[in-house]
Amino acid sequence: MIPDIRTGLGFDVHRLVEGRELWLCGIQIPHSLGLLGHSDADVAIHALCDALLGAAALRDIGFHFPDTDPQYKGADSKILLRNVAELLSKNGWKIGNADITICAEAPRINPHIPKMQQVLSDILSIGADRISIKATTTEKLGFTGRQEGIAALATALIFRD
């Protein structure tokens, strides 16, 4: 039998400000600026959550975890991702792979990627070789280039066998 295979897309942006910690893909990265948001503002995990929810046609991260809900104030986005993974699992979905691109002029992301893969692998219960994390700049162009914010895109493949 042919498995039911779906793909999903996620995109998110958060503003960079002084006086906030920078969290990306579940780890804290030393930097002079951090991302502003109701939760820890982990833009990469948010994009990944939306890719997974989108693949399953289960709405989006704001639908499940509204930023008006005090429960999610300062929330660790790893918990949101764990909740998304559980929701997919309850609906019979398994995760094939995920691919994330982080658009940031600074700081350098590449040294942190193996640790990020491990963190996401543990939460999603899939091999780290199924989680791709990539970093790019936008050549100093636009809001990411001016270091006003960080953007993240993600795709995910899910299946029922």
Ligand code: MG
């Ligand atoms: Mg967000």
